[in-house]
Amino acid sequence: MSRAATGSVVAKTLTDGTLVYKLRFRAHGRREHEVLHERRDCDCGCGGGWNERTAAVELENILARVSAGVWRKRRSSPPPVTAAVPTFDEYASGWLQSKIDGVLGDRPIDTNTQADYRNRLANHLLPFFARYRLDDIDSSLCLAFKAHKLREAAELRTAIEAGAVLRNRHGRRLRPLGPASIRKLMDCLAMILDEAVEDGHLDRNPARGRRLRVKVPKPPRTFLEMDELVALTDAAGEQDARFARPTLGVAPAPGTTAAKVAERWAGGMRPLDIATELGLAKATVTYHLRRLRAEGPAAYVGRRAVVATLGGSGVRVSELCDVRIRDLRLHASNGAHFGISDAKTEAGIREVQVSPDLVEEIVAHLDRLRRARLPTNADAYLFPNMRPNRAHWAPDWAPSPTIDG
Numbered sequence: 001m002s003r004a005a006t007g008s009v010v011a012k013t014l015t016d017g018t019l020v021y022k023l024r025f026r027a028h029g030r031r032e033h034e035v036l037h038e039r040r041d042c043d044c045g046c047g048g049g050w051n052e053r054t055a056a057v058e059l060e061n062i063l064a065r066v067s068a069g070v071w072r073k074r075r076s077s078p079p080p081v082t083a084a085v086p087t088f089d090e091y092a093s094g095w096l097q098s099k100i101d102g103v104l105g106d107r108p109i110d111t112n113t114q115a116d117y118r119n120r121l122a123n124h125l126l127p128f129f130a131r132y133r134l135d136d137i138d139s140s141l142c143l144a145f146k147a148h149k150l151r152e153a154a155e156l157r158t159a160i161e162a163g164a165v166l167r168n169r170h171g172r173r174l175r176p177l178g179p180a181s182i183r184k185l186m187d188c189l190a191m192i193l194d195e196a197v198e199d200g201h202l203d204r205n206p207a208r209g210r211r212l213r214v215k216v217p218k219p220p221r222t223f224l225e226m227d228e229l230v231a232l233t234d235a236a237g238e239q240d241a242r243f244a245r246p247t248l249g250v251a252p253a254p255g256t257t258a259a260k261v262a263e264r265w266a267g268g269m270r271p272l273d274i275a276t277e278l279g280l281a282k283a284t285v286t287y288h289l290r291r292l293r294a295e296g297p298a299a300y301v302g303r304r305a306v307v308a309t310l311g312g313s314g315v316r317v318s319e320l321c322d323v324r325i326r327d328l329r330l331h332a333s334n335g336a337h338f339g340i341s342d343a344k345t346e347a348g349i350r351e352v353q354v355s356p357d358l359v360e361e362i363v364a365h366l367d368r369l370r371r372a373r374l375p376t377n378a379d380a381y382l383f384p385n386m387r388p389n390r391a392h393w394a395p396d397w398a399p400s401p402t403i404d405g
Contacts, residue, residue, distance in 0.1 A: 007063055009055050014039075021055035027066045034062065034074060045074060047127050054169040061166045061174075068162035070155060085201055088137065088192075089130035092121055095192050104195065120188045124149065129189075134201040137193065142207045146186060146214065153177045183214035229311045237304035240368075249293025261288045300372040305365035306383055312358040315340065325366070326378035330359055338382075 007025030014020055019038040026032065036055050040048035050058070065071035086094075095104070096117055102108035109117070128145050129137065153176040159166060166174040177185075190207040197205050224232065246265050252258035257280070264274045271289065275282040309320060319340050327339040329351075336354040354362070362382075369376050374384060 007059050009052070009059055011052065011055075019051075021050055021052070023055065023059045023062060025059065025062060025066065027062075027071050032073065034058075043131070057167055057169055057171060064164035064166050065159050068159045068164035070159045070162060070164070072155070085133045085135050087130065088132050088134060089126055091134055091196060091201070092125065092129075092192050095195055096121065098195075117188065120185055124185050125189055125192075134193075134196050137202075137206055139206040139209060139212070142186075142189065142212055145189070146182070146212060149177060149182045149185060153182065179214055179216045183216055186212060186214055224311065229307075233304055233307050233311070236307045239303050240300065247295045249295070250291065252288075252292060257284075258288045258292060261285055262292055262294075265289060265292075265294055300368050300374070301385070302365050302368065302383055305361050305368075308358060308361040309383075312355055312361075313352050315352055320383060321381070323382045324378070325376060325380050325382050328362070328382065330354065330362065 007023060010022045010024065011019050012022065016039070021036040021038075023034045023036065024031070034046075035044055036046045036050040036058060037044065037048050038050055042048045062071060096114075098104040099109050099117065100114055125145075128148065129141075132141070156166065156174060156176040160174075160176070168174055186207065190205060190212075193202060193205045193207045196202045246268065248262055248265070252262045257278070260278055261274055261280075264277065269277070271285045272282055274280070275285045278285075306320070309315070310317070315323075322342060323338055323340075327341060329338065330336045336356075336359050337351045338354060340350050340352060342349065365382075366376060369380075369384075374380075
């Protein structure tokens with residue numbers, strides 16, 4: 001049995017006062033080392049910004065690669081170039097801020113898009129391109145970046161398949177990038193260089209071309225046949241009916257606290273509301289309901305209507321959750337429809353046509369909302385949650401009754 005790979009981290013102070021971490025370990029029968037700088041603008045290719053904790057994590061990653069037999073010595077980055085033309089780091093930072101401010105594009109990007117762009121830049125594009133001037137970036141360099149990311153993903157995938165457990169600086173497990181993620185990186189690079197062309201730093205965009213495309217395999221998708229959709233809708237309707245009324249397995253003694261709890265339970269109140277009205281602790285109400293073998297009540301959440309609308313209209317889940325009753329136009333002269341008033345893109349703001357069968361489902365759903373004493377005014381959500389606020393993709397649709405409120 002071979003000896004487990006071991007190593008050490010030695011910190012030294014440079015003449016400029018910053019630290020450098022030297023990782024010492026054995027690989028392929030030889031003593032090896034790698035250097036990590038605390039200084040962020042180092043030229044060795046380590047990326048900079050390292051500290052004692054992250055250096056220790058990187059050593060563990062290296063040892064894991066060594067044990068899996070897939071470790072390769074890191075190559076140094078090319079020397080930095082100084083010129084009046086901005087570097088990719090400088091220009092990309094300004095590009096991102098312009099996207100955030102709405103200077104570039106139709107409107108400011110949202111928080112999630114900001115986080116996505118920051119991740120693409122900080123973890124992928126800047127470590128490779130940061131020190132290059134814009135006019136030094138050509139098709140060969142962009143192709144080298146694509147090859148680097150594909151090779152990096154393949155090596156990481158091989159290491160994981162060999163049993164190596166690799167982690168990033170934050171201690172999270174590393175996952176290899178898929179073709180779709182690499183294509184997004186290439187798209188982001190192309191967008192930045194498009195603006196560099198507009199600003200006169202480049203004559204053409206070197207990140208666009210046939211060889212720079214990343215082919216993404218079409219994901220396998222499954223679809224419901226019409227009879228399967230009907231069966232699913234009917235099953236959802238059965239769940240709506242099954243939990244519509246609260247029941248008690250044991251009759252309480254008249255005049256007791258249990259009887260007061262049972263009376264309100266039968267009226268459709270939730271345990272927390274019963275506790276508030278009677279001035280009891282919620283645990284006390286739950287105790288009585290357990291002794292009475294209470295089941296339900298499950299508030300009406302419109303399982304059948306949700307399934308029918310998703311299957312019959314093709315809207316996204318987030319769009320369905322945002323629909324308000326005022327968006328319905330079931331008796332419009334141009335045909336029944338409902339409006340999607342907000343979307344990520346302009347094309348997403350649209351009118352969704354509604355078939356006669358779906359009209360019947362929505363009308364029945366509105367009637368159930370009224371009978372359940374849920375809001376049906378114009379500003380109310382068409383598919384509310386149990387509060388009733390905006391629904392979510394994982395609403396409280398318990399497969400069995402609960403008495404925990």
